[in-house]
Amino acid sequence: MASLKSIKKRIVSVKNTRQITKAMKMVSAAKLRRAQENVVAARPYAKKLGEVMQSLATNLEGDLHPLLEKRDAKKLLLIVITSDRGLCGGFNTNLCKAGDRYIKEKMNSYEQVSVLTVGRKGYEFLKSRYTVYKNFANVLAKPSYQTAAMLAQEVIDGFVAGEYDQVELLYNSFRTVMSQDITFQQLLPVEPEVTGASDETPVEYIYEPSVGELLAEILPKNIEVQIFKAMLETVAGEHGARMTAMDSASKNANEMIGKLTLQYNRARQAAITTELMEIISGSESIKG
């Protein structure tokens, strides 16, 4: 049996760990709330923009915008959004693994699959396997629209220049605090959702300037918003995942402390019993 001292030491160290995991859980809970608010706040904008785009796309005549152009998909760009920091359970690992599988699968049908990462964890995972041609780290601590816009610009430039024919986004979408969904989303070319023919009576809008020009402005915006939304959801998901992970870590620590305390008490009891035995047998032998 382990010595009393070493058990005591372990108890103390587990207690320290518990302290940390508890604190991290609280921090995540607070951050989660804020991140969740951000996600909710960004939703109306994304939704409205989508609606406007729909109504424009259905009214579009004439030339297609370059961002709508469908080419033979040969070169794929996958944008992987992960968190910068770990200790959030399988949040990043699961996403990276899904990405890894996806890339392997796509390697067969595409000539070239490039990877762009946002967040340190995804970069570290994927750089050893593929060439990550660009990484944006430390942008998620405070996700800003500017970052999303910058990233979107980069992607759009690459797409228009023909560096890739298809762009997909891989991120954890925020479903509930406990669960995040791994989501693949096609960014480019933009595919306007085909709404059913039973569309509500189409409203005749006055467009100023023309539909084409409006669409040309709104398409890149839409990509920015999609990326921004993905970033916000990743942040919310990260905190959610960390909170759950830290909660279960705290629970495990409690359990461990319980077990160790039991062991400690047993060991102490055993030590006392042995000492008593020694004393009794000692006094017995004196008597005898």
Added chain:
Amino acid sequence: MAEKMKLEIVTPYKKVVDTEIEEVTATGKLGEFGVLPGHAPFLTSLKIGELVFKNNGVTEHMSLNWGYFEVCDDKIIVLVETAETASEIDIERAKAAQGRAEEALKKLTSEDKQFKVYEAALERAIIRMQVAGKAVRK
């Protein structure tokens, strides 16, 4: 009694305005325009500029960044990247931004990629100060 319209101004960060109004004026890409209740469905893009709306005789000024303006059934939806009411604007910051942008523009030529960025920044700063000035006068 004047009819009213519903005005919503939405940015990626939050819904800035959600209110009933009587009249609104904004800067469109092709120039300034006004909308009164009963306007036909209308969709346009906005420039960096000012948006003014009136409700019960109270006039509110806002500075907007790039965005969209949609009217449909007396409901106005404005999608913008940033929107600030006159009282929210930090004049000092706008001045500093103007100074920075002017400095940068002096060094650049119109062919530079950065030129447009700073030009837009300069425009934003000027509009912000304009709008902020109106809040003081009120």
